Amino acid sequence: MTSLVSIYNSTFTLVFGWVYTATKWLGAMGSLVALSFLGGILMVWIFGKVSNQDAIKATRNRMNAELIALRLFKDDLRIFFRIQKEILLWTLKYLKHSMIPMVIIMLPVMAILIQLNLHYAVGPLEIGKQALVKVILRDAKTLEPGTEISLQARDSLAIETQGVRIPENREISWRVRGVAADRFDLVVTAGKDSVSKHMAVGGAREGVSSLRTGEHWLTNLLYPAEAPIPPESAIESIEVLYPALPLSFFGWGMDWMIVFFVLSMVFGFAFKGTLGVQI
Amino acid sequence: MNLFPRLTRSRQGCHRIAQLFLACLCLGAAVQSGAADKKVVVLGIDGMDPKLLQSFVDQGRLPNFKALMEEGSFRPLGTTMPPQSPVAWSTFITGMDPGGHGIFDFLHVNPAKMSLFSSMAEAEAGGAPIDIGTWSFPTSGGDVRLLRKGETFWEMLGDHGLKSTVFRMPVNFPPVKAPGRALSGMGTPDILGSLGEFSFYTNQRRDWPPVVSGGRIYSVDLKDNSVHSELHGPTNSFRRFPSSKSLELQRKGKAVEIEYEQPEMTQEFTVHLDPKAGAAKFVVGDTEFILKEKEWSDWVPVEFEAIPVLITVQSAARFYLKQISPTFELYVSPLQIDPDAPVMPISYPSSWSSHLCAELGTFYTQNLPEDTAAYNGGVLTAREFWEQMLYVFDERSRALDYLLKNQDEDFLFVYFGTVDQGSHMLWHFMDEQHPAHVKDEFLKDGIAKLYEKMDARLGAVRQVLDPSTTLIVMSDHGFAPFYWGVNLNTWLLQKGYITLKDPSQGTSIESFGNVDWTRTRAYAAGLNGLYLNLKGREKQGIVQPGAEQQALLQELEQELLALKDPRNNHSAVSLMLQPGRDFHGPEKDHGPDLLVGYSHGYRASWDSPLGMFPKEVFVDNRSAWSGDHCIDNRLVPGILVTNLRITQDSPTLADLTVAVLDEFGIKPPKDLVGKDILESRK
Numbered sequence: 021m022t023s024l025v026s027i028y029n030s031t032f033t034l035v036f037g038w039v040y041t042a043t044k045w046l047g048a049m050g051s052l053v054a055l056s057f058l059g060g061i062l063m064v065w066i067f068g069k070v071s072n073q074d075a076i077k078a079t080r081n082r083m084n085a086e087l088i089a090l091r092l093f094k095d096d097l098r099i100f101f102r103i104q105k106e107i108l109l110w111t112l113k114y115l116k117h118s119m120i121p122m123v124i125i126m127l128p129v130m131a132i133l134i135q136l137n138l139h140y141a142v143g144p145l146e147i148g149k150q151a152l153v154k155v156i157l158r159d160a161k162t163l164e165p166g167t168e169i170s171l172q173a174r175d176s177l178a179i180e181t182q183g184v185r186i187p188e189n190r191e192i193s194w195r196v197r198g199v200a201a202d203r204f205d206l207v208v209t210a211g212k213d214s215v216s217k218h219m220a221v222g223g224a225r226e227g228v229s230s231l232r233t234g235e236h237w238l239t240n241l242l243y244p245a246e247a248p249i250p251p252e253s254a255i256e257s258i259e260v261l262y263p264a265l266p267l268s269f270f271g272w273g274m275d276w277m278i279v280f281f282v283l284s285m286v287f288g289f290a291f292k293g294t295l296g297v298q299i
Numbered sequence: 300m301n302l303f304p305r306l307t308r309s310r311q312g313c314h315r316i317a318q319l320f321l322a323c324l325c326l327g328a329a330v331q332s333g334a335a336d337k338k339v340v341v342l343g344i345d346g347m348d349p350k351l352l353q354s355f356v357d358q359g360r361l362p363n364f365k366a367l368m369e370e371g372s373f374r375p376l377g378t379t380m381p382p383q384s385p386v387a388w389s390t391f392i393t394g395m396d397p398g399g400h401g402i403f404d405f406l407h408v409n410p411a412k413m414s415l416f417s418s419m420a421e422a423e424a425g426g427a428p429i430d431i432g433t434w435s436f437p438t439s440g441g442d443v444r445l446l447r448k449g450e451t452f453w454e455m456l457g458d459h460g461l462k463s464t465v466f467r468m469p470v471n472f473p474p475v476k477a478p479g480r481a482l483s484g485m486g487t488p489d490i491l492g493s494l495g496e497f498s499f500y501t502n503q504r505r506d507w508p509p510v511v512s513g514g515r516i517y518s519v520d521l522k523d524n525s526v527h528s529e530l531h532g533p534t535n536s537f538r539r540f541p542s543s544k545s546l547e548l549q550r551k552g553k554a555v556e557i558e559y560e561q562p563e564m565t566q567e568f569t570v571h572l573d574p575k576a577g578a579a580k581f582v583v584g585d586t587e588f589i590l591k592e593k594e595w596s597d598w599v600p601v602e603f604e605a606i607p608v609l610i611t612v613q614s615a616a617r618f619y620l621k622q623i624s625p626t627f628e629l630y631v632s633p634l635q636i637d638p639d640a641p642v643m644p645i646s647y648p649s650s651w652s653s654h655l656c657a658e659l660g661t662f663y664t665q666n667l668p669e670d671t672a673a674y675n676g677g678v679l680t681a682r683e684f685w686e687q688m689l690y691v692f693d694e695r696s697r698a699l700d701y702l703l704k705n706q707d708e709d710f711l712f713v714y715f716g717t718v719d720q721g722s723h724m725l726w727h728f729m730d731e732q733h734p735a736h737v738k739d740e741f742l743k744d745g746i747a748k749l750y751e752k753m754d755a756r757l758g759a760v761r762q763v764l765d766p767s768t769t770l771i772v773m774s775d776h777g778f779a780p781f782y783w784g785v786n787l788n789t790w791l792l793q794k795g796y797i798t799l800k801d802p803s804q805g806t807s808i809e810s811f812g813n814v815d816w817t818r819t820r821a822y823a824a825g826l827n828g829l830y831l832n833l834k835g836r837e838k839q840g841i842v843q844p845g846a847e848q849q850a851l852l853q854e855l856e857q858e859l860l861a862l863k864d865p866r867n868n869h870s871a872v873s874l875m876l877q878p879g880r881d882f883h884g885p886e887k888d889h890g891p892d893l894l895v896g897y898s899h900g901y902r903a904s905w906d907s908p909l910g911m912f913p914k915e916v917f918v919d920n921r922s923a924w925s926g927d928h929c930i931d932n933r934l935v936p937g938i939l940v941t942n943l944r945i946t947q948d949s950p951t952l953a954d955l956t957v958a959v960l961d962e963f964g965i966k967p968p969k970d971l972v973g974k975d976i977l978e979s980r981k
Contacts, residue, residue, distance in 0.1 A: 150597070152580075152587055165575075181589050182576035188523060189571075193580050195589035261587060 021237045022248050029244035036135040048225065049269055049279075052140060056280050059132050060287030061295070063125050068297035071121035076298045079114045086110060118299070133277070138245055139227035140276035142262035144220035145198040150180070152261040153217075154193045155208050156235075162210050162254050163187045169210045176202035176221050190256070198222055210254045217258040218246060227265065233257035338768040339962050341712045342760060343391075343468070344753055345384060345485075346719025346928065348777035349375040349938045355750050363758035364940060367772065371943050375936035377951035378776040380876050381827035381894055382932040384485060384719070385419055387775035387952055388469040393449035394956030394971035398882025401448040402470060403890030404825035406908070410837040413811060415824060415910075417494070419470050419486035420445050425536070435539045435561070443473055443643060448886055450968070452956050453477050456710055459965055463710040466702060467695075469775075473644035481647045482655065484714050487666050490603075490614040490634040490642065491533050494666040498631040499678045500528055506626075513672020521627050524572045530583070530631065532564035532603035532612060564603035564612065574624045581618060590620040595686065598661035601634060613637040615661050617690075619683065630678055636664045658701055662694045669720035675923050681742055684724060692717040692749075696756055703763050709963070715756070721749040722778045726926030730780050734919040769962050769977075773955060774937035781927035783864065784904030784918045785871055785897060787823035790862065792912055796821040796855075799912065811910035817841065821855060821892075824910065826903045826929040828891030829855065848892075852877055855893055864901075864917045871917070873898040874931040883972055896931030903929065944978040 039058070043051035086107045093099040145151045153171060157163060163185045171179055171194050178199050183192040201222030208215050217232045233239045234249025235256050249255060267276050292299050355361050356368065367373075379387045379396065381404060389400040397403045407418040426439035447470050453463035457478035465471065467484030474481035489495050497514035501507065504518035519528045539559035548555045568583040578591045586599050596618040603612040614634040621628035636643055638652035638661060645664055646652035656662070668691045674684035692715070699713050725745040727735040757772060764770055791797045798818035811822065816832060816839035823829045831851055834840040842848055856875040864871050874896025878887050897903070905922070906913050928935040939950055947954065953973030960967050961975040 150588070152589060154587070181578045181591055182573075184571065184573040184576050184578050184580045184589055186525075186571040186573070186580060188525065193587075193589060195578075 022234075022240065022251070025237045025240045026248060029240065030247075032131060033135065033138070033244045036132075040135070040139055048140070048265070048267055052136075052267070052276055052279055053283060055132075055136065056283035057287045059129070059280065060284035061291055062128065062132075063284060064288040064292050064295050064297050064299070066125055066128060067121050067299060068295060070124045071298075072117055073298050076114070076117045079110055079117060080298065083107065083110045083114065133280070134242055134244060136276060136280060137227075137242075138229055140265055140267060142228060142230050143225055143265040144201075144222055144228055145177075145196070145260070145262055147198040147200065147222040149263065150195055150197050151263070152193050153196055153206060153208075154191060154259045154261065155183075155210075156256045156259075157190045157192070157210060158254055158256045160187045160190045163190070163192060167211050169208070171196075172207040172209070173219065174202055174204045176200040176204070177206075177219060206258065206260075208255055208258055213254040215249055215253055215255045215258060217260065219260060220262075225265065228260075228262055230262050231257060231259045233259075337709065337963055338706075338765065339710050339771065339959060340760065340764060340768055341710075341771045341773060341959070342757065343388075343712060343714045344718050344772065344774045344938075345469070345714065345716045346722050346776060346778055347750070347753070347774035347938050348722070349373075349936055351746065351750065351778065352938055352940075355747055360747060360751055361754040363754045363761060364772075367757065367761065367770070367940050367942060371770075371941045372945040373938070373940045374945050374948070374950055375777070376773055376939040376955065377949055378932050378935060378937050379952060380874065380896060380932040382776040382928050382930070382935050383826060384775055385470050387937070388485070389447050389449075391773075391775065391952045391956055392447070392451050392468065392470065394452060394953050394960075394967060394973055395449050395884055396882045396953065396972055397890060398878060398887030399449050399884030399970060399972070401446065401886035401889055403878065403894070404828050406825040407890070408824045408828070408830060410830075410833075410840075413816070413838050417486070418446060420472050420488075422492060428536075430539065430559075433538055433540055435537055435559075437536055441536075445471070445473055445475070447471075449884075449970075451475050451477065452959055453479065453481075453710060453712075455960060455965060455968070456963060459963065461709040461963060462707075463712070464702060464706075464708045465710075465712045466698060467714040467716075468712055469714065474647040476647050479708050479710075480651045482652060483645045483664075485666050485716070487636070487645055487664055488643070489665045490612065490636055491531075493633070495633040495668070495670070495672070497633050497670055497673045497678065498531065499673070500526070500629040500631070501627060502526070503626045507677075511672070511676035511678065513670075514676060514678060516678075519627065521572070524574070526570040526572070526627055526629075527567065528570075529565040529567050530601055530616070530634065532566060532601075532614070532634065534561040535564045535603075535605050536561055537605050537610065538562050564605060566601050566603055570620075570627075570629065572623050572627065577623065579620055579623060583618075590618060592620055592623045593683075595619050595690065598635075600637065600661075612642050613640040614642075619679075619687075621679075621683070630673060630683075632668075632670065633665050635661075635668075638662060638664050655698070655701075659694070659697050662698070663691055667716050667720060669717060669724075671720055671724050671924065674724055681725070681728070681737075681739065681923065685742065685745065688717055688721060689752075692752060696759075699756060700759065703760060710959070715753060718746075718749050718753060718774075722746055722926045723924050724926075725749075726778070726780055727923065730925070732782070733780055733925055734782060735921045735923065735925050769979075770942045771955070771959070772938070772940040773952075775952065776928045776932075776937050777935040778926050778928050779899055779930055779935055781902045781920050781925055782900040783871075783902075784907075784920050785901055786904045786907040786913050786916050786918065787829065787895065788907045788910065789912050789914070790916045791821055791823060793916065794858065797912075813912070814910070820851060822910075823895075823903070823907055825891065826908055827894050827896070829859075829893040829895055831892045833892075852892060859893075859895060866917060869900070870898050871901045872896060872931075874933065884970065896933075897929070898931060899934055901930065902927045941977065945976055946978050947974075947976045950976040 043054040086103050090103045169183055169192050176199050178197045179194055180197055181195040183194050185192050198221040203220050205216040206219045220228045229245035231243045232246040240248040267274050356365050379390045385402050386397055389402040393400045402418050406415045421444050423442045425437035425441040428435040428437045453465055454477040456463055463479040465481040467482055469485030472483035472486040474483050499516045500519045502519050502521045507516050519526045542558045542560045545558045571580045578589055580589050583599055584602055590596055598615045601614045601616050615637045616634050617632040619630040621630055636645055639656040641652050669688045673679040695715055725742055727733040728739050728742040798815045799813050800815045804813050819832050820842050821831050831842045832840050833842050859872045862871045876894040878890045904918055954976045957967045957973040957975050958977040
């Protein structure tokens with residue numbers, strides 16, 4: 021499963037990377053708007069393909085008819101309540117027709133969110149600022165005295181503390197500080213085992229991957245930028261606690277995920293008619 | 300050929316009208332703003348002393364002060380009586396004496412309740428809540444109110460179209476609304492509503508006293524090299540639970556109406572210690588960081604959840620890992636109002652603190668951030684206090700640089716409090732006569748080093764300022780040693796002015812809890828205040844207003860001026876003022892009845908201002924708080940150094956207010972008590 025995930029991760033990350041690169045010139049917010057537009061259109065198109073459009077259309081028409089009837093017979097309580105019952109039944113039918121397509125849409129939405137997380141969530145460690153490098157080991161025994169665990173980095177990243185060992189969490193963490201703009205691989209060695217993790221210090225604003233993991237294929241799916249750590253390694257994951265990437269709209273700080281959800285829905289609804297899709 | 304001659308003529312006419320209109324506008328603006336091209340910059344250095352300044356200048360340690368003195372002038376600046384910072388800064392702010400601005404001390408007395416309260420600001424409760432079970436929803440938010448009276452000089456500047464930036468002016472919380480920007484300073488509470496309460500966590504609680512002034516000590520368990528504890532936030536006004544007292548009474552079968560209490564909000568934190576690495580990892584909410592032993596953290600965001608997901612209270616704190624082993628000791632700074640998301644109004648406009656935070660990073664927002672209480676209580680050592688103090692100084696320096704770089708206002712004020720706080724806490728290193736003197740070659744020179752740091756800031760200011768800008772460097776008061784404490788309430792007790800309910804409980808009951816008010820004629824409260832137990836004003840007053848009141852005032856004044864320390868025959872009091880007689884303005888009768896000006900070396904003791912009665916009248920001051928200024932104001936003037944010529948030999952704080960207004964050509968209102976003292980370059 022892990023190798024399948026790796027192939028998927030590298031392929032989709034590459035393809036999404038092309039799309040992202042094509043919109044990057046618009047700036048952080050501009051590219052997110054463009055990607056939300058594409059995401060919205062894609063979701064509506066998929067919804068159109070995987071849903072029973074005729075049934076949805078017929079259900080919506082019937083619901084509209086019942087709503088008109090509700091207005092006409094608002095003075096006759098017996099008919100009024102019967103129409104209410106009909107509206108409830110047709111609403112449930114509508115939910116039945118749209119539920120499965122919605123679930124299917126969740127898959128591409130998740131895939132897009134994972135990629136967007138890679139580009140909008142966290143950025144390189146600023147020069148002069150501190151961060152933690154947090155390593156989770158597969159076995160707490162590795163942390164016992166006798167096993168040497170080390171972190172190696174270039175001079176562009178100062179390692180300010182010895183590794184703080186926390187056996188109850190199977191964790192060892194170091195405090196690091198950005199010294200000069202650089203892109204390189206950190207190397208964590210536990211006994212005879214060495215695992216690397218990409219590190220970004222300073223330089224241009226860009227999204228970076230905070231975690232390289234070998235915990236589970238599902239976790240690998242969430243962090244697709246780096247190859248999974250092999251299961252036989254003593255190291256389970258290496259995480260750099262990077263700072264959040266700021267995203268602002270006319271000076272207002274915003275969360276990229278909320279921006280994506282709102283805009284993709286707005287674009288989806290705006291273009292459903294053009295795509296001929298009934299929602 | 301002109302096809303539209305009429306239109307052209309009409310356009311020319313329009314242009315002329317427009318030109319005239321613009322000219323009128325410009326003229327109007329010029330008249331409105333007095334001298335619109337004038338700029339004034341004031342560096343307010345709390346507690347800078349003229350004698351120390353002159354001495355360090357003479358030693359060649361302050362080249363920038365020397366240069367400014369040579370360019371303009373230097374004079375001691377007469378301060379207020381009492382020479383306490385809130386009083387003195389309020390006089391500079393309003394140009395009035397305490398009778399006008401109503402600030403007489405750090406602490407004032409509420410005579411109706413016989414209780415002490417902060418003189419600077421007060422909180423007002425929100426609207427009556429709607430209670431649903433254990434939930435409580437206030438119908439309107441609470442408010443905070445500045446207690447200082449009178450118009451600020453930058454409001455007066457604003458009335459004339461001038462814009463000001465006022466950075467951390469004391470006694471300006473919440474900041475007054477005037478054209479420009481302001482960030483509140485001394486008097487700004489922490490997130491708990493106090494003026495700064497630190498927390499100290501240790502697994503050896505028994506090594507510490509039960510109560511430490513200005514902070515709380517918490518006991519923690521160290522298990523498997525981990526500590527789990529809580530940061531204690533403000534009370535949650537959205538929740539209420541039956542009080543334990545009510546539940547206890549109910550359990551005993553008594554029919555009582557349930558009383559509710561608001562619970563304290565907390566934020567859990569974990570510290571994972573690794574003694575071998577000499578470091579620990581902290582997890583505070585979503586924030587993880589590592590500190591080595593004896594290391595300070597940067598600002599850590601601390602959030603308290605009032606209503607899950609919906610309402611949180613944001614604050615910020617700094618952590619100091621004092622010791623990992625053999626004993627775990629952790630200091631946490633008072634929880635600051637987060638300038639990025641302030642829960643109380645600390646700036647005007649309200650967004651300015653957030654803007655400053657974006658430019659400068661998080662910064663200390665509380666009252667006086669140098670943690671003198673933690674040092675005085677032994678939680679921080681002198682060197683640790685020094686480090687913390689310099690961190691504050693560096694934050695203020697960065698702010699000064701930013702404000703100078705982005706100067707677009709007519710008037711700029713920037714406050715520095717480090718010299719004051721350092722002089723309070725480091726005096727005993729410098730003064731071998733001090734009862735608390737400690738030999739430390741580095742800190743012996745500590746106060747001088749702080750003056751040098753201020754000199755470097757002055758150098759930076761002079762470098763960027765246009766020569767036509769008026770530069771004023773001033774302080775609110777100077778400094779003197781605090782060798783001996785005077786238990787004024789004990790003296791009043793011994794002289795028969797006070798009667799105790801139980802004389803054997805003199806030192807153990809605070810806030811006058813042991814006083815028999817039906818047989819007490821006068822009491823001391825605050826650092827310089829003495830009050831009569833006046834009938835009709837105090838809750839159980841017995842002194843009749845009028846002749847009896849005046850006779851008692853005279854008697855106390857004379858007796859205190861004759862008060863001598865029997866151990867050395869020194870006079871302990873050199874000045875007595877009666878605000879009702881000696882001050883001006885509508886507030887003069889709302890303060891103490893007498894102000895006590897102690898002699899050089901003396902000050903009110905630590906216990907007496909809180910309403911306690913130790914055995915002796917005179918005690919040696921053996922605390923780290925070893926320098927002070929709450930004495931006879933004539934002994935502790937502040938400083939005035941400016942690039943203009945000072946025309947008076949003895950300028951005062953109130954004069955400086957008038958001088959600032961005069962620099963902009965503004966005539967001071969009649970209720971200002973000062974006069975112009977600067978020769979303007981008009």
